[in-house]
Amino acid sequence: MHTIKITYGKERIKNDVLIVDYFEDQPIDYGERFADNDPFYEIAKPAFESKDFAGKWKQTIILYASGKLPEKRVMLIGLGERSDVYPFKIKVSLAHALKKMNSFHELKTVSVFINKEYDSDKVKEIATFLVEAAYMSQYQAKNYKKDQKLFSPIEHLHLVISDNADEKDIEEAIHQGKIIGQGINEVRDLINKPSSEVTPSYLANYTLDLASKNEQIECKIFHRDQLKQMGMNGIVSVGQGSNEEPKLIMCTYTPEVEAQYSIALVGKGVTFDSGGISLKPSNNMYLMKIDMAGAALVIVLMKVIALLKLPVKVYGLVPTCENMPDGNALKPGDIITAYDGTSVEVIDTDAEGRLILMDALGYAVTQKPNMIVDIATLTGACTVALGRYVIGGMSNHDPIMDIMRASGDYMYERVWELPLMEEYKLMLQSNFADIKNFGGKEAGAITAGAFLSHFVDEVPWIHLDIAGVSWFNTETSLMPHGATGIGIRLITDFMRRILKEDGKIWENKTVDIRQTLYKENEVPKYDD
Ligand code: BES
Numbered sequence: 025m026h027t028i029k030i031t032y033g034k035e036r037i038k039n040d041v042l043i044v045d046y047f048e049d050q051p052i053d054y055g056e057r058f059a060d061n062d063p064f065y066e067i068a069k070p071a072f073e074s075k076d077f078a079g080k081w082k083q084t085i086i087l088y089a090s091g092k093l094p095e096k097r098v099m100l101i102g103l104g105e106r107s108d109v110y111p112f113k114i115k116v117s118l119a120h121a122l123k124k125m126n127s128f129h130e131l132k133t134v135s136v137f138i139n140k141e142y143d144s145d146k147v148k149e150i151a152t153f154l155v156e157a158a159y160m161s162q163y164q165a166k167n168y169k170k171d172q173k174l175f176s177p178i179e180h181l182h183l184v185i186s187d188n189a190d191e192k193d194i195e196e197a198i199h200q201g202k203i204i205g206q207g208i209n210e211v212r213d214l215i216n217k218p219s220s221e222v223t224p225s226y227l228a229n230y231t232l233d234l235a236s237k238n239e240q241i242e243c244k245i246f247h248r249d250q251l252k253q254m255g256m257n258g259i260v261s262v263g264q265g266s267n268e269e270p271k272l273i274m275c276t277y278t279p280e281v282e283a284q285y286s287i288a289l290v291g292k293g294v295t296f297d298s299g300g301i302s303l304k305p306s307n308n309m310y311l312m313k314i315d316m317a318g319a320a321l322v323i324v325l326m327k328v329i330a331l332l333k334l335p336v337k338v339y340g341l342v343p344t345c346e347n348m349p350d351g352n353a354l355k356p357g358d359i360i361t362a363y364d365g366t367s368v369e370v371i372d373t374d375a376e377g378r379l380i381l382m383d384a385l386g387y388a389v390t391q392k393p394n395m396i397v398d399i400a401t402l403t404g405a406c407t408v409a410l411g412r413y414v415i416g417g418m419s420n421h422d423p424i425m426d427i428m429r430a431s432g433d434y435m436y437e438r439v440w441e442l443p444l445m446e447e448y449k450l451m452l453q454s455n456f457a458d459i460k461n462f463g464g465k466e467a468g469a470i471t472a473g474a475f476l477s478h479f480v481d482e483v484p485w486i487h488l489d490i491a492g493v494s495w496f497n498t499e500t501s502l503m504p505h506g507a508t509g510i511g512i513r514l515i516t517d518f519m520r521r522i523l524k525e526d527g528k529i530w531e532n533k534t535v536d537i538r539q540t541l542y543k544e545n546e547v548p549k550y551d552d
């Protein structure tokens with residue numbers, strides 16, 4: 025994995041570029057970053073006077089220092105209207121600037137100012153965000169081409185800090201930015217690799233290896249026979265049409281200090297989803313290698329949480345298998361029994377995510393965590409409902425969902441809640457079993473959430489459907505085409521916010537508007 029050397033200091037150093045950021049229409053001396061007689065002014069003045077540079081959002085211009093500055097070049101970057109700025113925008117603008125530099129092969133070392141005007145919390149926040157931006161923007165997926173395209177990532181980022189900045193704070197901020205940034209890239213790598221490489225046993229070995237390098241993480245892998253014995257028939261059945269053995273990866277992170285609460289994180293780990301006997305159409309089926317994005321996230325989160333030393337007990341549960349059709353495969357009409365004893369009629373073998381998650385959620389409940397969060401590329405219907413920009417959220421507990429939403433807004437990994445009234449569960453009534461795995465063509469993301477809600481009992485729970493947001497077919501400032509690596513920032517921020525709440529949040533259940541007054545036979549039905 026590409027690493028970037030990150031340094032900080034009050035002095036400027038001999039780097040290839042100095043980045044200087046401006047809000048729109050600010051004077052050249054905005055931010056008092058240079059002494060009055062600094063040659064910077066002479067170099068930058070023509071760009072300001074000609075209005076070639078006006079600080080507009082994502083505007084960049086490169087100027088040459090001709091030996092007058094410690095750095096070889098200056099890059100002015102625009103942040104847009106001052107009133108519109110928020111931390112995420114600063115992150116995107118640095119990422120944008122660094123990406124531009126990749127096309128100049130000699131630009132490998134970069135300095136950037138952290139403005140004087142910010143208080144210590146803001147400085148920390150911005151330093152972390154800048155380091156994250158450096159890692160995210162410099163990520164390249166492994167490519168398998170005969171001719172390796174030359175890519176020259178940034179090698180060194182130097183943060184120029186003001187005299188009153190606290191060095192310990194900056195160091196901590198850089199440390200955190202690195203953990204998060206590298207974590208995101210690790211998730212991307214796992215998702216971008218083909219399913220022939222990233223199989224259930226690959227994920228299992230990957231997690232064992234990660235746990236062996238961190239004393240606070242323990243990891244156990246449950247194989248087919250053990251899963252059968254334990255009654256995890258969802259995982260076994262979905263995996264039975266594949267040559268790859270299905271597995272359940274179970275990790276725990278126990279903090280060195282006393283845990284302030286416990287959380288179970290559950291990630292969908294279908295390493296390839298062909299649909300099974302309910303085979304998917306072949307166009308875009310290649311993308312179904314991403315059906316383990318939730319698993320990749322949960323696995324890497326274990327490491328990230330341990331490195332951040334969060335005082336939380338974490339159960340990481342990853343049911344993983346391949347969904348394939350063969351003579352032994354699960355068939356529509358089959359009835360299977362979940363870990364918690366619920367019988368499930370399988371109407372559609374392509375609705376497999378919920379079948380493996382039901383076992384893992386059932387098991388999570390037995391660990392009595394304060395809450396459960398599951399993350400899954402669960403439904404195409406979620407993409408139809410919300411598109412590519414927001415995660416679909418569903419929950420049985422408003423207070424924790426409000427916190428998740430706040431984290432999403434802050435980190436720009438936004439979550440929008442879909443309603444989860446009990447009526448949706450009624451759409452899953454089966455004639456032969458306790459519940460069926462398909463609720464019809466309407467409200468597909470919600471009926472999937474309603475199915476999962478059956479297995480979490482009364483435990484405060486959030487389901488995040490990331491089917492639409494895990495992969496982009498376009499390049500952005502923060503990433504190349506491919507896996508987005510969504511979730512690391514959202515979940516770590518969420519876990520930190522929960523730490524700031526008093527313990528009563530679990531009891532804060534508001535009036536539950538999700539309950540139904542309908543009776544089974546009163547539910548409107550349009551088709552069958
Ligand atoms: N893995 C898919 C959902 C998906 C779609 C993920 C697009 C990423 C991108 C999931 O297992 C699936 O096939 N869901 C079906 C459910 C249906 C059969 C009830 C869907 O959404 O069509």
Ligand code: ZN
Pocket residue numbers: 297299373374375376377
């Ligand atoms: Zn499927």
Ligand code: ZN
Pocket residue numbers: 294297315374376377401402
């Ligand atoms: Zn799937």
